[in-house]
Amino acid sequence: MTQAELPGRVRRGYGLGSVATGSFGTVPGLLLLPYLTDRLGVAAGVAGLLVLLPKAWDVLLNPIAGRISDRSTHPAGLRRPFLIRAGAALAILFVLLFAGPTGPTWLAAVWVALAFLGCATAYAFFQVPYVSMPAELTTDYVERTRLMTWRVAILALAILVSGGVSPAIRDAVGPEWGYRAVGAFVGGLILVGALGAWWGTKGVQPATHVAAGGTLAEQLRVVAGARDFRSLLTAFALQALATGTMLAGVDYVARTVLGDPGASTILFVAFVAPALLVTPVWERIGARIGKKAGFVAASLLLALGAVLVYALHGLGVVAVGAALTLVGIGYAGAQMFPMAMLPDVAAVDAQRTGESRVGVYTGVWTAGETLGLALGPGVYALVLTLGGYVSSTDGLASQPGSAVTAITLGFTLLPAALAVLALIPLRSYRIDEAAVTAATEEAR
Template sequence: MSARTDDLLPRRVHVGYALGSLTTGAFGTVPGLLLLPYLTDTLGVAAGLAGLLVLLPKAWDVLINPLAGRISDRTRTRWGARRPYLLVAGLGVALLFASIFAAPFGIGNGAYVAVAFLATATAYAFFQVPYVAMPAELTADSTERTRLMTWRVAVLALAILISGALAPLVVTAGGDGIPGHRWMGIFVGALIAAGAVGAFLGTRGAPTGRVEESEPSLRAQLSVATANRPFRTLLIVFVVQAAGIATVLAGVNYFAEQVLERPDDGPTLLFAAFVGPALLVMPLWRRVGAWTGKTRAFTIASLLFAAGALALVAAPVLPPVAVYLIVAVIGAGYAGEQVFAMALLPDRIAEAEAHTGKRQAGVFTGLWTAGETFGLALGPGVFALVLALFGYVSSDTGQAAAQSDTAKLGVLLGFTVLPALLVAAPLLLIRAGSTHRRTAARARP
């Protein structure tokens, strides 16, 4: 079925909305990539404690994100309910992100990082939740939402490539250690600000959705969202998979140095291999989704990611070119995961709002982004636990300490087997949900 003309969005809105992924991509990537090594190898924080310092501030988002969603649901401005948050909260994230790596104290910098990260995560909630809620209100057409998400994920992949590949280089160019990380914080903060301003300006004049009443309380909205089985299943799968993806991000530096033995150019090459193909396969995934349906395409992409991660276990005996090709396969699977998860979310929101007749996008996306943020924080925490269990030695010199073969094995398993399991295992929930829906459909008179 073709979309109605009034459901189609101009290319300006596609691009403008997608620019917000510069913000989400940079904030979602760089802390997962550099914060744990910064704590263990620059500030000298023990691996287990460092994992907690990364995890706990983002766990706060489980509480704050639904509240941010309800607040944006009830916002009424001439700019719409969501757009003011893109600008104000987005610029706040940019400033606070730079502060995370400022290291203003001679001692206690680990605790300072935790507090600064908590403040940044709070500001980010008020950007991310309204941003993710917008597609359900921009268009009522499911195919147009997929097109919108394709643009968004393309920019997301570009943001990951820019921030993930260049941030380590900025640290090196800035003199490594604390000075290098300060320059990196400024660089990534500028990227975050560019995405916030671009999304705000690019969605000017775009549809803002009907102004509906919301449920009378946050508790009532949360009850509606969590009782929605299709949304709940998708959320659980996405959260667990986000943890798996985050273990890959957290392990890049460690894998490059301890397994590939290429600490200088290894992280950048791994990121280029991971994200570059993602940009190329985006049109292909869109065709796969049109051919098989979004849910099946999401499953295919997830299995491709998991298969690539398992194959990477052989990295110590493979030539570098083979390692980077396998990482490219993982990146292709990641691109499909993101496209179809993000395309399924607004469909679930629209179905729920059509059923209840009330505005709920903010709370649904508040739960979604809280789960995603928690998953992205859980990944580094679990990876740090693996490092601790396998005897990884921390350092306060700005350079990694010499590691035992056992510690190197922990790095390898945490970067390969762990994310493969976290991405593939929750697919069983999707299969069970599909069986439940078919059974329910046959039972109807």
């Protein structure tokens, strides 16, 4: 093992945090909108706002969480204490999210809004310190990609388990207790992920960390002025919007377009499972052509797969699932590469200036990702509203043809367009291995 390499225990332990982030990032986007529209009877437009607004709060909170973790002096580590405290709080609040009253509709909606706001707050103080850690665990350009390979592989498994099993639990338990069972199941996954990351990174000292001076506003201005960061963040946020929109549509496509509620699990598995196999392949591709070129290739595959889903959606579950497999292959790379590029941006800044703003960088990054993922269900709800979707309390309402068309387009061509659009800002990103190496040498 070279000095730049991290022990396998640390790679695996750090990656376990993705069980928490993957579960929370997936299940609300997959089931919260259907829970509101087809269990609580909330109108689609209002339901979209209830999903969006707590996440919009995170956009404001994440940079603050990053700044607080940057200034941490806890003896157990700069970021680690946030993992266990915020992770446990998130697990409890997630159980409460689906455990509220089911009527009257206004009371149920208020419960969901407040519980989801609490979840979003706890998630900010888990996610931002967690994502900040790679820039400090190693200064090596290639080792960060290895670290992200573990993270994305475990993330894919967490998304697969949480997103694939949750609809099955809901359907098996029944409408009265099904969503409550989902809340308990996912809350347990979140707790396991938080504990795993906290324990797995125990005793690891940061490779570099000097907290930056100045106020939060001053640090935000510096980060906003970083061209490479702006380009990467904009591209990743658009990708998050694309995947968030697709995720929100899975349950609707299964029930309304394919006529099989059980198909939601099949579609979800087809979307996520490829990442378990192809993430190491994307790592090797990135080593040959670079992280940026890998990101471009993955995005184009994602978009192509979404277009194929549209072309094949009339042929049934098998055809749609096959096309979604291509989406999943692209999704794996579109997650791994930008996650590996973010620590490079923050580290180059720290090595050139002698001050660490990684928490602020990560806070702004997570805010952009959160906004994209939150806008996904909101945009999809808007598409449903424009299509005349009919809400109900049993999910059995007959839908007009315009609603079926809206469900299909929101799941296919709209995400494909967003994935391609993300490549435009990425053109200005300039950091590569040579830039990271030069910055490291300059710092020495």
